[in-house]
Amino acid sequence: MLDAGARQALRNAVGPDAFREHAPLACEGLDLPVTLRPAEGAALAASLRALASRGLAALVRGGGSRLGLGNLPRTGHVLLSTEGLAGIDEYEPDEGVLRARAGTPLGVLREAICEAGWELPFDPPGARATLGGTLAAAAVGPQHAGFGRPRDAVLGLDVVLGDGTRTRCGGRVVKNVTGYDLVKLHVGALGTLGVIEAAWVRLRPLPERTAELLIPAPALEAAVEAAVAVALRPGVRVAALVDGSLAPVLEPAHAPGEGLLLLVELAGDTPVVEGEATRLAEKLAARPASRGAVERLRDLHGDVADEPLLRFRVSALPARFAAAAAELLAAGAGVIAHTATGLLLARFPLPDRADETCVDAAWRAARRAAAAGAGDFVLESAPIWAREARDVFGNASESLPLLRALKQRFDPDGVLNPGRFVAGL
Amino acid sequence: MTAGRQAELHAALCDVLGAERCVTRPEQLLPWECDALTLHTAQPGAVVFPRDAEEVSRVVRACRRVGVPFVPRGAGTGLSGGALALDGAVVIECSRMDRVLEIDASNRIAVVQPGVVNAELSKRAAPFGLFYAPDPSSQAACTIGGNVAENSGGPHTLKYGTTTNHVLALELVLPDGERVRLGSPTGWPVGYDLVGALVGSEGTLGVVTEVTVRLVALPESVETLLGIFPDVVSACQAVTHVIRAGLLPSALEILDRRTIEAVEASVYAAGLPRDAGAVLLVELDGPAAALPRQMQRVRRIAREQGASAVEVARDDAERQRFWRARKGAFGAMGRLAPDLYVHDAVVPRRKLPEVLERVCEIGDRHGLRLSNVFHAGDGNLHPNISFDRRDADELRRVLAAGAEILQTCVEAGGVITGEHGIGTEKRDFLGLLFGEEDLDAMRRLRAAFDPDGVCNPGKIFPTTRFCMESNPKARGYDRVPFG
Numbered sequence: 001m002l003d004a005g006a007r008q009a010l011r012n013a014v015g016p017d018a019f020r021e022h023a024p025l026a027c028e029g030l031d032l033p034v035t036l037r038p039a040e041g042a043a044l045a046a047s048l049r050a051l052a053s054r055g056l057a058a059l060v061r062g063g064g065s066r067l068g069l070g071n072l073p074r075t076g077h078v079l080l081s082t083e084g085l086a087g088i089d090e091y092e093p094d095e096g097v098l099r100a101r102a103g104t105p106l107g108v109l110r111e112a113i114c115e116a117g118w119e120l121p122f123d124p125p126g127a128r129a130t131l132g133g134t135l136a137a138a139a140v141g142p143q144h145a146g147f148g149r150p151r152d153a154v155l156g157l158d159v160v161l162g163d164g165t166r167t168r169c170g171g172r173v174v175k176n177v178t179g180y181d182l183v184k185l186h187v188g189a190l191g192t193l194g195v196i197e198a199a200w201v202r203l204r205p206l207p208e209r210t211a212e213l214l215i216p217a218p219a220l221e222a223a224v225e226a227a228v229a230v231a232l233r234p235g236v237r238v239a240a241l242v243d244g245s246l247a248p249v250l251e252p253a254h255a256p257g258e259g260l261l262l263l264v265e266l267a268g269d270t271p272v273v274e275g276e277a278t279r280l281a282e283k284l285a286a287r288p289a290s291r292g293a294v295e296r297l298r299d300l301h302g303d304v305a306d307e308p309l310l311r312f313r314v315s316a317l318p319a320r321f322a323a324a325a326a327e328l329l330a331a332g333a334g335v336i337a338h339t340a341t342g343l344l345l346a347r348f349p350l351p352d353r354a355d356e357t358c359v360d361a362a363w364r365a366a367r368r369a370a371a372a373g374a375g376d377f378v379l380e381s382a383p384i385w386a387r388e389a390r391d392v393f394g395n396a397s398e399s400l401p402l403l404r405a406l407k408q409r410f411d412p413d414g415v416l417n418p419g420r421f422v423a424g425l
Numbered sequence: 426m427t428a429g430r431q432a433e434l435h436a437a438l439c440d441v442l443g444a445e446r447c448v449t450r451p452e453q454l455l456p457w458e459c460d461a462l463t464l465h466t467a468q469p470g471a472v473v474f475p476r477d478a479e480e481v482s483r484v485v486r487a488c489r490r491v492g493v494p495f496v497p498r499g500a501g502t503g504l505s506g507g508a509l510a511l512d513g514a515v516v517i518e519c520s521r522m523d524r525v526l527e528i529d530a531s532n533r534i535a536v537v538q539p540g541v542v543n544a545e546l547s548k549r550a551a552p553f554g555l556f557y558a559p560d561p562s563s564q565a566a567c568t569i570g571g572n573v574a575e576n577s578g579g580p581h582t583l584k585y586g587t588t589t590n591h592v593l594a595l596e597l598v599l600p601d602g603e604r605v606r607l608g609s610p611t612g613w614p615v616g617y618d619l620v621g622a623l624v625g626s627e628g629t630l631g632v633v634t635e636v637t638v639r640l641v642a643l644p645e646s647v648e649t650l651l652g653i654f655p656d657v658v659s660a661c662q663a664v665t666h667v668i669r670a671g672l673l674p675s676a677l678e679i680l681d682r683r684t685i686e687a688v689e690a691s692v693y694a695a696g697l698p699r700d701a702g703a704v705l706l707v708e709l710d711g712p713a714a715a716l717p718r719q720m721q722r723v724r725r726i727a728r729e730q731g732a733s734a735v736e737v738a739r740d741d742a743e744r745q746r747f748w749r750a751r752k753g754a755f756g757a758m759g760r761l762a763p764d765l766y767v768h769d770a771v772v773p774r775r776k777l778p779e780v781l782e783r784v785c786e787i788g789d790r791h792g793l794r795l796s797n798v799f800h801a802g803d804g805n806l807h808p809n810i811s812f813d814r815r816d817a818d819e820l821r822r823v824l825a826a827g828a829e830i831l832q833t834c835v836e837a838g839g840v841i842t843g844e845h846g847i848g849t850e851k852r853d854f855l856g857l858l859f860g861e862e863d864l865d866a867m868r869r870l871r872a873a874f875d876p877d878g879v880c881n882p883g884k885i886f887p888t889t890r891f892c893m894e895s896n897p898k899a900r901g902y903d904r905v906p907f908g
Contacts, residue, residue: 092775094665094774095774152586152589166862167866168863169863169867171858174583175803175844176771177575177844177845179863179864180622180625183621187621205672208671271715315609317534317610318531318533319532375613399605399607402619406617409873422615
């Protein structure tokens with residue numbers, strides 16, 4: 001498919017330095033012989049135009065930390081990396097806003113802003129996570145109870161649509177109703193409607209004080225009830241209930257048989273953090289967590305190489321949280337339950353060989369959990385063989401005709417990650 | 426519309442709702458000729474009062490059969506002409522869909538019909554220790570459905586966000602009459618964020634028939650401060666320093682000297698010193714343990730930036746008095762002349778002083794009574810111009826000044842509306858901010874929902890290639906039928 005003429009056209013479009021031919025790269029079930037790594041928006045747009053005009057498709061990638069999220073692409077001819085679009089364009093320490101290119105690693109952004117007392121409103125796992133990738137995947141980490149959803153922190157985007165049209169939406173100011181809010185549409189779209197080129201982000205003030213606490217919680221029902229109550233207290237940035245199988249990761253001294261653990265991170269003004277910490281110690285026997293517990297919890301949200309695993313994300317209403325968690329635990333999952341936000345992560349270990357029955361059982365449990373929680377489920381991470389025969393986005397959406405119409409309008413030639421999104425869009 | 430078409434429309438709508446819930450006689454349609462932007466008027470083809478989604482769906486299908494567009498309408502408090510019925514559109518009044526369907530305190534959500542009044546929802550949630558955070562100035566009248574259409578804000582959005590941050594799920598009647606549910610009450614839906622796209626779409630993508638919103642815990646403690654400043658520049662600088670210090674007040678509002686004068690001369694008088702150059706209203710809320718120190722820091726910053734006095738509200742009555750000045754500003758300005766033009770634009774916060782200076786200069790140059798009251802924390806300006814529309818020359822100057830103000834804000838890195846919307850008011854200014862490609866992307870969203878353009882036509886998108894036309898007749902202003 002990628003003949004010499006197409007390769008030459010792509011090389012011309014993206015520029016010789018950004019065009020690389022290599023031995024076919026196995027990626028999400030595709031073998032990709034070419035990587036495009038544009039360093040400017042114009043080159044990104046030219047690449048997409050060149051692909052569109054030849055009926056070719058791209059697998060879009062940021063840092064690659066969430067590459068396993070989504071259905072297997074139906075087709076793909078080149079890897080389109082956004083890592084060349086890197087750097088901070090504008091940073092306003094007085095305003096607490098920043099504009100950076102999509103390929104900028106989050107670590108680079110954090111380093112640039114912390115001195116003036118700001119922090120990023122995202123904490124996805126993965127050392128290589130980029131700004132664009134985080135937004136495209138709407139990726140969250142353990143502190144999302146404090147940060148909110150990624151979509152709520154993005155002020156504006158530069159996006160190149162599937163046909164190479166370069167567009168801007170939103171702006172740099174914190175309040176804006178000028179025209180349609182296309183920002184929301186692209187955040188979480190997995191690059192299937194457009195490739196994010198740059199973003200304006202609203203930063204958060206660094207908390208004056210933080211504290212990490214652990215609360216032992218033997219029985220599930222009571223633990224969930226306590227965890228939901230804790231999550232409503234001021235200054236709570238993490239309220240994650242972790243079952244016995246995962247608890248030792250947070251607290252090495254905790255034996256799996258000792259039941260669940262609730263990890264709480266408090267963040268904010270010193271009097272609030274100290275007051276809440278004292279209160280939790282008195283009422284729920286909270287004790288300081290061992291150093292780095294939130295970091296270790298974050299790792300559990302990401303992919304670990306060489307460890308065959310299914311990871312589901314299940315959402316639930318607070319009042320139905322215990323029922324949802326019970327379904328997952330009964331099926332043998334390692335469960336992290338964010339009681340402040342209604343997200344559960346379920347990790348099912350897999351045998352080394354492809355075993356469909358294992359996947360089926362886990363899938364059914366996730367579906368039961370979502371139903372019990374009045375929410376949804378997504379298979380966020382799984383080996384390729386386990387994703388081949390299913391839509392990882394779970395239940396079919398009743399808004400599918402609208403999703404399809406949007407994909408058709410924003411990526412009419414099917415250039416961007418075809419097949420990756422809900423129902424194979 | 427021809428008499429034949431009108432009769433056909435009347436029959437089709439009456440068939441769905443019965444004659445008592447269809448208004449089609451021209452003299453009865455007058456109240457729906459405009460929203461709160463009274464400069465723009467247009468006569469609807471009819472007004473209907475459905476009670477539920479099924480009836481809305483049947484109304485939409487009837488409109489499609491007759492070939493008439495339609496426009497959903499809340500309380501008509503919008504300030505950008507968003508509820509104006511262009512092209513003889515049928516107004517779908519949401520006032521009969523005014524039920525709070527559920528307050529689910531354990532899950533902190535409420536399910537409401539679109540006609541529920543904003544303040545009513547918070548009132549209903551209060552017994553559970555909860556409230557609905559977005560609080561536009563018109564909250565005593567405006568509806569949740571209208572708030573969804575306009576992505577309404579209010580003085581407390583700095584901390585709590587606007588409507589889009591609080592809507593979890595929607596039921597929508599699409600422009601072909603189909604009903605669909607978008608989003609999820611959990612806040613973590615799967616698929617493209619269609620709720621995010623819908624909120625702020627000004628009723629152009631369908632008719633919202635049910636809204637699920639997030640409720641927020643009432644703060645444990647609230648403190649309100651009023652700083653008196655020699656000029657607006659020092660008040661703005663205080664705001665910048667407050668934000669820079671990592672404080673996040675729930676409100677940071679400034680009234681300029683001209684507004685203070687108008688307020689103090691009116692029934693809204695709050696005892697502000699009439700010689701003050703600016704007043705800064707700061708509200709802090711949150712855990713009681715945090716507020717005393719935050720208040721001290723705000724006081725210190727205000728003093729350092731030149732405040733001659735910083736008052737702290739001692740009780741609720743005094744808090745109401747402080748807010749009376751802020752909330753009465755529009756009423757106070759409105760009594761100076763028959764008409765009031767409330768502008769709305771946003772600039773980066775640190776640009777506020779220079780932009781305000783330019784805005785006042787523009788008003789003065791055009792010989793207009795212009796004052797400023799604004800959400801300083803958000804950089805959201807509301808220049809108010811009191812005028813008399815019967816004075817054709819003054820109206821021309823009002824419009825010319827408005828265009829210059831928008832231009833100034835965009836040049837400062839800002840946007841042309843922060844909470845009022847584009848509607849008909851600013852559709853021909855959209856090109857100040859967005860290029861053809863950007864508008865093309867918006868049209869793609871529109872086309873995915875409403876390929877035939879029958880839902881609230883004539884809004885948001887520019888009618889012509891952008892031009893800075895300020896002849897009222899040419900722009901369709903004055904009380905000339907619009908569109």
